[in-house]
Amino acid sequence: MSLAVTPCRPRRKASLIAVAIALTVTASACSGNSGDSSQKSPGEKRELVSTAEAAKGKVDQVTWNLTSGEPDTLDPPNAATYGGGQVVMNLCDTLVRYDADYNMSPGLADYKQVSPTKLVYTLRGNAHFWDGKPVTAEDVVYSLERAKANSIVSSFFASVKSIKATGAKEVTVEFSTPDEKFNTEMTDIAGVVVEKAFTEKAGKDFGTASGGLMCSGPFKLDKWKSGDSITMSRNDSYWDPKRLPLAKNVKFTFVTDTTALTKALDTGEIDGAYELPPTAIQALEKSAAGRLYFGPSTQSVALSVANKGVLTEDPKLAAALQRVIDREALAEAVYRGGGDALYTTVTPRTWPTDQTAAYQKAYQEFEKSRSYDLAAAKKLVDASGYKGQDLVLAYGAGDPTASRIVQLVQQQAKQAGINIKLQSMGALAFQQAGYDAGKRKGIDLMFGSSFNSVSDPLEPALFSYLPGSPYNYTGYSDATTGKLLGEAVATFDGAKRAQLIIEAQRRWEAANLTVPLVATHTVTFLNKRLAGAVTSFAYWSTPNMAFIGSAS
Amino acid sequence: MTTLALPAGRAARIGRSVRRADPVLLAAATVCSLLVLLAVLGPLLAPYPPSQTDLLAASQGPSAEHLLGTDSLGRDILSRLMNGARLSFMGPGLIVVLSLTLGTGLGIVAAWRGGIVDSALSKVFNVVFALPGILVAIVAGAVFGGGFWAPVLALSLVYTPYVARVVRSAAVTERRMAYVEACELADMPAWRICTHHILRNLLPIVLAQATISFGSALMDFGAASFLGVGIQPPQAEWGLMVSEGQADLLDGAMAQTLSAGLMILISVVAFNTLGERLGSRAGGRR
Numbered sequence: 001m002s003l004a005v006t007p008c009r010p011r012r013k014a015s016l017i018a019v020a021i022a023l024t025v026t027a028s029a030c031s032g033n034s035g036d037s038s039q040k041s042p043g044e045k046r047e048l049v050s051t052a053e054a055a056k057g058k059v060d061q062v063t064w065n066l067t068s069g070e071p072d073t074l075d076p077p078n079a080a081t082y083g084g085g086q087v088v089m090n091l092c093d094t095l096v097r098y099d100a101d102y103n104m105s106p107g108l109a110d111y112k113q114v115s116p117t118k119l120v121y122t123l124r125g126n127a128h129f130w131d132g133k134p135v136t137a138e139d140v141v142y143s144l145e146r147a148k149a150n151s152i153v154s155s156f157f158a159s160v161k162s163i164k165a166t167g168a169k170e171v172t173v174e175f176s177t178p179d180e181k182f183n184t185e186m187t188d189i190a191g192v193v194v195e196k197a198f199t200e201k202a203g204k205d206f207g208t209a210s211g212g213l214m215c216s217g218p219f220k221l222d223k224w225k226s227g228d229s230i231t232m233s234r235n236d237s238y239w240d241p242k243r244l245p246l247a248k249n250v251k252f253t254f255v256t257d258t259t260a261l262t263k264a265l266d267t268g269e270i271d272g273a274y275e276l277p278p279t280a281i282q283a284l285e286k287s288a289a290g291r292l293y294f295g296p297s298t299q300s301v302a303l304s305v306a307n308k309g310v311l312t313e314d315p316k317l318a319a320a321l322q323r324v325i326d327r328e329a330l331a332e333a334v335y336r337g338g339g340d341a342l343y344t345t346v347t348p349r350t351w352p353t354d355q356t357a358a359y360q361k362a363y364q365e366f367e368k369s370r371s372y373d374l375a376a377a378k379k380l381v382d383a384s385g386y387k388g389q390d391l392v393l394a395y396g397a398g399d400p401t402a403s404r405i406v407q408l409v410q411q412q413a414k415q416a417g418i419n420i421k422l423q424s425m426g427a428l429a430f431q432q433a434g435y436d437a438g439k440r441k442g443i444d445l446m447f448g449s450s451f452n453s454v455s456d457p458l459e460p461a462l463f464s465y466l467p468g469s470p471y472n473y474t475g476y477s478d479a480t481t482g483k484l485l486g487e488a489v490a491t492f493d494g495a496k497r498a499q500l501i502i503e504a505q506r507r508w509e510a511a512n513l514t515v516p517l518v519a520t521h522t523v524t525f526l527n528k529r530l531a532g533a534v535t536s537f538a539y540w541s542t543p544n545m546a547f548i549g550s551a552s
Numbered sequence: 553m554t555t556l557a558l559p560a561g562r563a564a565r566i567g568r569s570v571r572r573a574d575p576v577l578l579a580a581a582t583v584c585s586l587l588v589l590l591a592v593l594g595p596l597l598a599p600y601p602p603s604q605t606d607l608l609a610a611s612q613g614p615s616a617e618h619l620l621g622t623d624s625l626g627r628d629i630l631s632r633l634m635n636g637a638r639l640s641f642m643g644p645g646l647i648v649v650l651s652l653t654l655g656t657g658l659g660i661v662a663a664w665r666g667g668i669v670d671s672a673l674s675k676v677f678n679v680v681f682a683l684p685g686i687l688v689a690i691v692a693g694a695v696f697g698g699g700f701w702a703p704v705l706a707l708s709l710v711y712t713p714y715v716a717r718v719v720r721s722a723a724v725t726e727r728r729m730a731y732v733e734a735c736e737l738a739d740m741p742a743w744r745i746c747t748h749h750i751l752r753n754l755l756p757i758v759l760a761q762a763t764i765s766f767g768s769a770l771m772d773f774g775a776a777s778f779l780g781v782g783i784q785p786p787q788a789e790w791g792l793m794v795s796e797g798q799a800d801l802l803d804g805a806m807a808q809t810l811s812a813g814l815m816i817l818i819s820v821v822a823f824n825t826l827g828e829r830l831g832s833r834a835g836g837r838r
Contacts, residue, residue, distance in 0.1 A: 258799070258802070259798075259801065259802060262802055279799040279800070279802055279803070280802060282802065282803040283802040283803060326607070329607045329608075330607075332607070333607040333610050333624070333625070333626075334624075397698065397780040397781075398780050400796070400798070400799040403785050403796070404624060404625060406785075407603075407605070407625060407785050407786045408605055408607070408625060410786060411603065411604070411605045411625075411786075422784060422785060422786070423697075423784075424698055424780065424784050424785075425697075426694050
C-alpha cells in the first residue's frame with residue numbers, strides 16, 4: 001500500500017518564499033559590488049556646516065521626509081518627538097528664537113530680564129494667527145500656563161510663580177527663585193504661542209489630524225492625512241519678512257524604511273530629510289540627485305545605568321566600563337563619520353557658544369581619563385569586586401545601529417573580563433522602560449539616544465542628576481551636585497554659571513551613571529534643485545522649511 | 553589476474569535497484585546530509601569565533617583571510633555561516649520533533665476513537681490552521697521576549713495540526729485493516745495496538761511529513777529571527793544574518809545577506825524535495 005503525503009500550506013508557502021529569496025538574491029548579485037567605498041577616509045573628521053548654501057529663489061513644492069515617522073501629536077508643548085517638533089516649528093512661533101548656530105534673539109516677543117525673578121515679554125504688534133486674529137498677551141499667558149500645567153515640558157516651569165498679562169502686548173513672568181534657563185527654553189516647544197479661542201474649542205482634538213491647530217508661524221497647516229502625509233502652505237501674511245518661506249507648499253512624508261527612503265531621495269521623489277541613519281550615508285554620498293550635509297548637533301548615544309546594583313556599588317567596575325570602550329572606533333565603524341567619540345553626558349554642542357573654552361578644558365580631563373585603555377580597564381576590573389556575573393544591557397529591537405553598537409560594547413567589555421548579556425526589547429516596552437522603573441527591573445544598562453533642545457548643559461543635568469528627576473534611574477542624590485546646579489540655575493553671568501556647571505559635572509560624572517558613547521551629527525540630504533536648509537540640529541528649534549528655496 | 557564476480561541473482565537485483573533509484577531523491581538526500589554535517593561540525597571547523605569583532609577589518613570583501621569577507625563589525629561571514637547552521641537547524645529540528653510527537657499522538661487518537669473525539673479534535677485543528685505561523689511566533693516573541701524557545705514553542709503548536717491531519721487520515725485507513733481487527737480479537741490493549749502496530753505502519757509517512765515540515769520550519773524559524781523575535785544578536789543564525797546584512801545592502805556589501813539567504817534557499821529546497829520524494833514512495837509493512 002502506498003500513501004501520498006497531503007500537500008500542506010507550510011510547504012507551499014516555503015516554496016514561494018524560497019523562490020522569492022532566489023529572485024532577491026539574483027537581483028542583489030546584479031546590483032553592485034561589495035566592499036567599502038566611503039568617500040571619507042577612515043579617521044577623517046567630517047566638515048560640519050550649520051546651513052546649506054543660501055537659497056536663490058522661490059519654489060512651488062518641497063517634499064520632505066520625517067525619518068522618525070508620523071508624529072503622534074502636533075500639540076506644541078507635547079510635540080517632543082523629532083518629527084512633531086520639526087513640523088510644529090514651521091507652523092508656530094516661539095517667544096524667543098534660535099538661528100542655525102544657536103544664537104538667541106527675540107521671536108514673537110522682545111524680552112527683558114527686569115530682575116533675577118522677573119522677566120517681561122513685549123509682543124510684536126504685527127503678529128497675527130492664520131485666521132487673522134492678532135496674537136495677544138492673553139494668548140501668551142494661556143499658552144504658557146497650558147505648557148506649565150500638563151505637558152512634557154512642565155518641568156521647565158518649575159520655578160515659575162506667576163504668568164500674567166500686564167498689558168495688551170505685555171506678559172510678565174515671575175519666579176519663586178531666579179531661573180536663568182527659562183528664557184532659553186522659550187526657544188523651543190515650551191515657548192510656542194497658540195490661539196486661546198481655537199485651542200479651547202478644539203479641546204482634546206487640538207494638535208491631532210482631526211483637530212488641527214491655530215498658530216502664527218510662517219506656514220499654515222493644510223491637511224494632516226493620517227498615515228500618509230502632512231501638508232502646509234506659505235503664510236503670505238507672516239509678520240517677519242526675513243523668515244517668509246520661499247516654498248509655496250511643503251509636504252511631509254513618513255517613510256521610515258531606510259532602503260525605501262534612500263531610493264526615494266536618490267530618485268528625487270523626496271527632496272530631503274533630516275536625521276538619516278548611518279546605513280544610508282555611503283549610498284547618499286554617491287547620489288547625483290543631491291548632497292549630504294553633516295551638521296553640529298546636541299544629540300548623543302550612551303549607556304545609562306538602569307538601576308541600583310553592581311555598577312553603582314562598585315565604582316571600579318563602572319570606571320572600567322568607561323575605559324574599555326573604543327569610542328573613536330565605534331563612531332567610525334558604526335556612524336561612518338556621522339558622529340564623534342563622546343566622553344561626557346553633555347555633548348560639546350550643548351555648551352553655550354560664549355563659554356566653549358571653559359567647557360572644552362573640563363572636557364579634556366574626561367577625554368583623557370576615559371579614553372580606550374584595555375590594560376587600565378583590566379586593572380580596574382581586577383581591583384573591583386566583580387565576580388563575572390552578567391550585566392544585562394537592554395536595547396530597542398529593530399534598530400540596526402543600536403544592535404551594532406551593543407554588540408561591539410559587549411565584545412569590548414569581554415576583553416576586560418566584563419560579561420554583558422544583551423537583551424533586545426520591543427519598541428513599546430523599551431520606550432516604557434525609559435520612564436517606568438518596573439519595566440527596567442533586572443536591567444543593568446540601557447542603550448539610548450537623546451537630544452537637547454537648547455544649548456544649555458543645565459537641560460540634561462536637571463533631567464538626570466537631581467533626586468526625582470525623570471532620567472535619574474539610580475536614585476542618584478548628591479547634596480553638593482544639587483547645590484551647584486541650583487546655584488547655576490540662579491546665576492545669570494555666563495562665565496560663573498559655566499564654572500558651577502563644570503564643578504557639578506565633575507561630581508556627577510565621577511558616579512559613572514552614564515557611559516557616553518558618540519555625539520551624533522545631524523545628517524541631512526537636500527536635493528540639488530534646492531538650497532538654504534538649516535543643517536545643524538537647530539532645525540528642530542527653527543522654521544526649518546522656511547529657509548529652503550531654489551538653488552538657482 | 554583475479555576477477556571478482558557477483559552471483560548472477562545478486563547482480564541483477566543491484567542493477568534493478570540502481571535503475572529504479574530516483575536521482576532527484578539521491579541528490580536531495582546528499583545535500584541534506586551535507587547540511588546536517590555542516591550543522592554538526594560547522595562550529596568546530598569555522599576559522600574564527602563567530603562573534604569575534606575586528607573594526608579594522610569591517611565590511612571587507614572576500615580575501616585569503618576571510619573567504620566570504622567580513623560584516624560591518626568585522627566578523628568573519630564564513631565562520632558565522634558555519635556556526636549559524638547549528639542554530640538554524642536546531643530550532644526547526646525541535647519544532648519538527650515536538651509537532652510530530654504531538655501531531656502523531658493526536659492524529660492516532662482521533663482516528664482510533666472517532667466520533668465526538670475525532671470531531672472535536674478536527675475543529676481545534678481547523679482553528680489552529682487559521683493562525684499564520686509567523687504571526688504566532690511574533691506574538692510569542694513579543695510576550696515572552698525574543699530568543700530560541702519562544703518561536704520554537706509557538707511554531708511547534710502551529711505545525712501540530714498539519715501532522716495530525718496527515719496522520720489521522722492514514723490512521724483511519726489502518727484502523728479498518730484486518731490485522732487491527734485480529735489484534736482486538738486477541739484482546740490486545742488499544743494503546744499497544746496503536747503504538748506497536750498502527751504507529752509502526754505509519755512511520756514512513758510520518759518521516760516524510762517530518763522532512764517536509766523541516767523545510768517549512770527552517771523558513772519560519774529564520775523569518776522569526778529576521779523580524780527580531782527569534783535568535784538575538786550576537787548569536788549566529790541564518791535568518792538573523794539576512795537581517796543584519798540588510799543594512800549593508802545600500803552600500804553594495806551584500807555577502808552576508810546573499811550567503812545566508814542562499815543557505816536557507818538550498819536547505820528549504822533540499823528538504824522539501826527529499827520529503828516529497830520520500831512521501832511518494834512511502835508505504836507500510838504489516
